[in-house]
Amino acid sequence: MASILIVPGYQNSGPGHWQSLWEASLGDAARVEMPNWDFPRKVDWVEALDEAIAACTEPPILVGHSLGCLAIVHWAGSHDREIRGALLAAPADVERPDGLELLRPFGPIPRYRLPFETILAASSDDPFLAPARARALAADWGARFVDLGPCGHLNQASGHGPWPRGEALLAEFR
Incomplete structure (x- = not known):
């Protein structure tokens, strides 16, 4: 089973998204399939995240993007399985007044310390x-x-297919 679990956000990550590219290129990565993207x-x-983690033969590295980051954080507050680390890229702020109503139930955003090593990578101009x-x-x-500077929401719309800086951050857990 995978030692890296890719946890995409709302509407999944398309074929050119860095998460999809990592899933295809890393031999030990698998996407967590959510019931409804x-x-x-x-x-x-x-x-769904807990089931994917339970299926791993060793503590996985979690790689979340956007709403996937919040799934990881909520999971950490209600489950107790060993995790090697988590890379949280561009978490979605579901509490923003201008945010999507559909995503609000992922709030309130937990504000507790995560029980595993975590890197939060964010852009200075993420909408x-x-x-x-x-x-x-x-x-x-x-x-x-990790302040990534101005690079949008780290998705294809902001020009991100490959994300070498993210790969370097992931390597810190390996």
Whole structure:
């Protein structure tokens, strides 16, 4: 089984997204298949993540993007399985007043320290997460904060297919 679990966000990660590229190129990576990518339910996503983690033969590295980051954080508050580490890339701020109503049930965003090594990587111009909020979440979660500079939401729309800096961050857990 995989030692890296890819946890995409709302609407999944398309074929050119860095998460999909990693899944295809890393021999030990697998995507966590969520029950419904277009109408996410927190409880369903957290349980799908738990099932994927339970199927791993060794403690996995979790790689979340956007809403997938919140699934990881919610999972950590209700489950107790060993995790080698987590890379949380561009978490979605579901508490933003201008956020998608569909994603609000993933709030409130947990503000506890995660029980595993975590890196939170965020852009300074992400339309879904303000820089100050990213730093505050990293502090609350006990994560090392990495400021990626201006690079949008780290998705294909912001010009990200391959993401070499992310691969370097992932390598820190390996």
